[in-house]
Amino acid sequence: MRTSRALCTLCPLFTAMFFILCCVDEGNAQSQNVVDQFESREHTFDGFTIPYRLFVPSFLDPSVEYPLILTLHGSGQRGSDNEKHISTFTIATTWADPQAQAENPAIVVSPQAPTGGTWAIFSGDPGAIGSELATTFNLLDSLAIEFNIDPDRVYITGLSMGGFGVFEAVFHDPDRFAAAIPMSSGYNPISAPALEDVPFFVFHGKQDLAVPWELSTNMVSAFEELGRTAVYTDCDAFGCSEMSVAELDSALATRPNLVYVSHPNDGHVIWDEAYASQGLYDWVFDQHRLTPDAIQFSAPSGYPSLSGMSTIEWTAPNPDDSLEVWFSPNFGQTWSLVEAGIPNTGSYGFDTEAFADTPFGIIRLMLIGADGLMYARERSTPFQINNGSSGTPVVQLLDFVFRDRAIIDPATGAVEFGRGRVVTDTSLTLQFRAGDTDSPSLDAVVLY
Template identity: 30%
Template structure:
């Protein structure tokens, strides 16, 4: 029968009063907030005041049907009734609330002590105790209650029962939480039972960070049917450390280094049975200190005001700034050379002319050089930034390893950047292997000179060192290569860009192809005439943005684009290895600088109905009027019956032998 006397209750409450007396009782639906405690945990046998029977649930494996973190089932059998954090809670509204304890042997059970509640309130009102002797669960005689009001209950069973496992079942209403601080069940080993090995706990795993290199590990061991006669700590694995006090419960470890070390506590009882438990100690290196890796590094920009050059954006001063040269140019950019690989985690952009002014960039993003092209850094795309928000801190979705970072200012107003800070550290890892650029297809690239259709050969990503020839292709006055909103390549682009609709042509092309679009965005306005200085500036941008073989840079154009090509080359041929003009409309034969093209490889194409003499006359003039010997210009290819139309330029651009010849030409081979 139950023996829950007032004397026991008073005794138990006195033992808890030092911790509970100052606390104000409150109605808590949850398990309460964990608190820090320095209270010691008395051994169960000491608490019970008995040598035998002993608490056979102490530190035995405990499991639960459900648990509310961090109140785990093992806390209900750890022997600690003074620390209110040490309890099992299943949480509310769980219909099945079971706590099972494996006794790890067979015992004759005679009585129990149950400690429940939160601090000194909210005892469990209704519960059942069951036992399993190996044949299934049965009620433990006299141990269940339906109207309990005490946080401490002691029950002596009407008769002893033989059990291997014990189960506590909370039957309170679902809206109540069941809080079990300790479940102690006392008994003796069943007659004829073999010696039970000790239960060992080496303590929780530990984590350290250098410069800390030492730690104390507190273990424990109990023996249900005897006493622990010896303890021994050893190191199992990991960097070798220095151990002290190896035969006590508390081990002192010194000389730890970076890595994970495993230590083992072995306990032996008075009958010679042993068991062990392992604990790991992980030592992390000193955290890296992130610094502004952009400070005073080389910086260049697409355009810069003469008074506010690019280096002023990384000079460490908020009173200076970089400012773009033209307000109407979108997609201006600032490039910072980090001078070696760095791992960059975040960026800080100080914009406008001062912190309180209203000239911040409304739309921008950061890009990183990945070895073959510029890639947007995840977490850095900003749209709709208020003009008054002059400071933006951008934390990258993940750190990037790169040696160059670009800020792209995407809207029309002036780009003003007082300071760009890139927080990172030098990287010991240099990116290797394939790149991830959009290769084998045409894509749209926004640029402050001209937006363009880009083609990278299918093999471009294979490595990070191979350089590739580049073909700059100019459409005619009436043509275009991109849609009016600049989001896609035109479905029927003019010029070389049209050929990339063919899979076989894409596979055959072994050069980078840049096809600028000379039309105003969104309105498609403009006469289609390219500005030669802007085209050459675009070429310089391309040389920075891709892996270009500077000895194999080629120019082609049709109609007005071919005229632009001649005009650029008559001024200087130094930038290009060869020229392919198609369907020119101007007469360059009488140009006083024509002879400067004598050594430039040229292959011209003209329709038979489109005044082919404009092209053949250039060939004749270069061969006969520009010094001894033939020129480097090939015979003009004339298409009989073709006029000033795609019958000429589409046919020419589809001629694969053209590219076999073109890609053999080199600037270094010209006289």
């Protein structure tokens, strides 16, 4: 096995935790009726065989593409009985429950790791993958041939050892998954850049004595350092308070790609409670695999006319596509929907003078398909708005680098403006180039 030196320093910690996890109490056996609806199978790849259980909707329509949920169990459910990994906790049955299937029909696949096996080897090398996970990836490929699975809506969830496996699976194959739901786990934060394009809904108990809560927290922080904004249900940068149901619903309605649910008074085994969380299922099934680099920023080749009213313009070949425009005045801590359902060809006026003075403003664009799912997103560099303290509105760009991509002049390849340059009046042009569901790209011009 090839081992990354940076990640190897964590190996003793993870090894010790796996021994602890074997002793965790695993009660709460689930309804046998739902368990019995999972077909018992096995899959072999490269000489390694794993048993797995498969749930397929009884009303399966071969002409319809179905989402797929991959579940990775914890260390206590390892073995060869091909049952306890779906009967001990609700990790698999929650997605196959009749009510859940009525609202979101999906295929559910639940492999079982052998005794002594693991979902994550923590090598830090994209080319070094454990037999359990490699066989699971091959299993997903074979199921995609057997069933009409939507390749843009493959989701992965795991608890404890399986939560580590969620991070490792996304690390090894980030383009495979539309969303990830790890619980009571974590990963090395230096791996965050490889995972940054996949939406995460993270759960952890603050009193967890088996897997320290800080492992999840450190991963969420690493994602935030890459430009994501987390929705917290417990603590955020401005203090600690529990979100009400209405507040959480409102936050999830902003289509966040990072949610962190911490359980302040709970320990390691939070999983059945977590899978019953408010808004989880709607969030998961709203996720669509993003088109890589579908929206790209470049600096303007010249200045626009100076005016208070700025305009977003775009065209797209697919008439069913639409655009959402979002605005945050506080570096992405909160978002407001400026406009939704905008036609694929048109324009929208964004008036900087209509907003209160803003210390860290961000504009975010989301491309929405006819099915209502988001397939591309990107946001502007942060900017300040000062609408009148000096009598002249000022917009100041704060940073010209986002997600390691410098904003440059497409004509010359040079940075158009220096860091933090003040642009007088209200306008500066940024150009977006955005992928389209049915064709290569659409063009948009944003002036602010």
